[in-house]
Amino acid sequence: MEQVGVSPHAHQAKTNHYYQNEQNAILSDKKDGVFLCILEKSPNLEDKILAHESVLLAGDVLKSLDRVDRTFLQLACFFENPDKEHFDLNSLYKQLDDDWLEWALELITLYFREDTYLIKKPSFSIIKENDSNYLNQSQLAHYLTEQGLKYDRAKVKNYYDRGIVPDADVISAHTKYWRKETVQAYCEKKKGS
Incomplete structure (x- = not known):
């Protein structure tokens, strides 16, 4: 039965607005950790994730995606609800290669380390060339200087040897690396003192 005084277009617009608000509420609950990393790299998956939650739409959604997006959608759904969704590592082997495969493996590590x-x-850490998550001694000095603390490489080494700079998170081939979070915490501590 049609409501008196409400055009079908106005009713549809109201329904669409309600549906969009529901979508935003669902996504805002999910936007953390690894899930957010996937959405940042593949923003087109955002509406697909909502559709995937409907059992009736899930098959159609997966068929509409290319192999890479399909794999990351399945991975994102697993990250969000591992008790209900399953992810087969064989899909990484068959569907991804090179940078996509590396990124998927990094996401899996990050998920088990920080989200669960x-x-x-x-x-165990994976450090790649030009990895922005880890800083070597020179990069640490540069970062601290950018934050208003006057550090050079020699000062970092001296302070490290004296136990003032935090222990390195990773040492590989005699090179020290600090996680970005470690450096940020140290910087905040120094600025506060």
Whole structure:
């Protein structure tokens, strides 16, 4: 039955507005950790994730995506609800290569390390060339200087040897690396003192 005084277009616009608000509420609950990383790199998946939550639409959504987006959609759904959704590592082997495969493996590591806390004391790290998540001694000095603290490479080494700069998170081939979070915490501590 049509409401008196409300045009079908106005009713449809109201329905669309309600649906959009529901979508935004669902996504705002999900936008954390690894899930957000996937949406930042593939923003076109945002509406597909909502459609995937409907059992009736899930198959159609997956068919509409290319192999890379399909794999990351399935991975994102697993990250959001691992008790209900399953992810087959074989899809990484068959569907991804090169940078996409590396990124998927990094996301899986990040998920288990930071979103689930199942890895309580990480002892394994992947550091790539030009990795913005880790800073070497020179990069640490540069970052601290950019933040208003006057550090050079020699000062970082001296302070490290004296136990003032935090222990390196990773040492590989005698090169020390600090996680970005470690550096930021140290910087805040120094600015506060």
